[in-house]
Amino acid sequence: MEKVETGRTRKKRNTRQKAVVYQVVLDSNDHPTAEKVYERARRELPNISLGTVYRVLKELSQEGKIKEIIVNKQSHFEGRTDFHHHFICRACGKIEDVETPLCRYTCKKVEQKGYVVEDIEYKFYGLCSKCAQKLGKE
Amino acid sequence: MEKVETGRTRKKRNTRQKAVVYQVVLDSNDHPTAEKVYERARRELPNISLGTVYRVLKELSQEGKIKEIIVNKQSHFEGRTDFHHHFICRACGKIEDVETPLCRYTCKKVEQKGYVVEDIEYKFYGLCSKCAQKLGKE
DNA sequence: TATTAAATAATAACTGTTCCTTTTAAAAAA
DNA sequence: TTTTTTAAAAGGAACAGTTATTATTTAATA
Structure with missing residues (x-):
């Protein structure tokens, strides 16, 4: 059965994972790598996956909420924008x-x-x- | 049987591969990647291996004869130093x-x-x- | 020309990251 | 509240660029 597309409000979920990853970056002042963010996020959310951390970090960067800096071909992240x-x-x-x-x-x-x-x-x-x-x- | 170390001239071979890779970089003005250098070097030396290209490029960079620039986590090379x-x-x-x-x-x-x-x-x-x-x- | 070890070819391994599939759970609808 | 919907998550496989390994070749020296 087709669903009529109302064109109204699209869903945009607000997940705990995203909130935690963001907070970790904001709380870090050492430009952590994705792996480091993962490590720290797991203290709060032991089951978070590395893939999620990568995806959320990219998302936050694109939204301009955090900044990505690349050193030695590896991404690091910071809350200063x-x-x-x-x-x-x-x-x-x-x-x-x-x-x-x-x-x-x-x-x-x-x-x-x-x-x-x-x-x-x-x-x-x-x-x-x-x-x-x-x-x-x- | 041990060989007495004279401490004199260490061998340092001058190979065709190194000469060709260097020349390719000097002749390129488009900041080629290692893969691109490999491609071009093969026109002169069809059996050269990608590993050799990587090693020689690193060597030349360390000697200051070429410059490595990294874009999108990928190395590019140029003859301008x-x-x-x-x-x-x-x-x-x-x-x-x-x-x-x-x-x-x-x-x-x-x-x-x-x-x-x-x-x-x-x-x-x-x-x-x-x-x-x-x-x-x- | 024979010797020797530096450099090579070929290929396996590695690393940071992305992609894929199934499952979960946040939010909308009932 | 309960059900439904589907965006996002978990887990793991795949990927790309690069480095490491090993047997072989070859430039330089004797």
Whole structure:
């Protein structure tokens, strides 16, 4: 039997899994990977599956509620969604936020070529202060 | 029977495979992936293996003769090794070089925190001029 | 030319992620 | 409240890019 499509309110479920994953990212300030988020979410929801974590993380990113940053070909996530960038320590792997003004000069130059800039990503690689000290005063 | 280690010249073979892979990267201006380099290298050396291409590309990168850039968690390679950055079109996937002055302001700020900056990477995402036109004058 | 070990070809293994199928459960309807 | 509906979840298989393994080849040296 066909169902008449009313075109009205589409369902959009509000699941515990999504809420928990979101909260985990908001509560983390170490840019966790999906695996780490999974680990932490399981403390609250022991039966959550890794696939769900991946799907929800992607969803939240697309909704703009969290941000994905990719380091070493691996996704990391953070609750901060304002314009900022990252420093990655090659020794300990730590990812730290870096406040950088948008380089208007460069953007303008790119846009003059007819390009549309939608997102900008700066990454700084090197040694964090701790590792720099530890690895000797070169 | 033990061999006395003279500590003298270590062997370092100069293979056709390495020469060809290097030349392919130098001749390409489209930031090819390892697979693409493999494809092109095979025109010259039909029996070269993908594993060799990966190993040689890594070697050349470490020697500073080529540069690796990662887009969408996939490695791409280029012969240019001077300081420059990239624009990535989300529609056609094309990667284009972008000339950007080093942002001394930001670097200084990072270094004031005791960090050692060894490498900097800027990526601009959006639409290239062709795709921007094609996708309509929004 | 014979020797030797660095580099290769071929292929298996690995890793982070996505996809697929069945089941569950949130929300709408009865 | 109970039933129905179907979006989302669990579990696991599949996938893609890359790395590791091993027997073989070959460039460089003796």
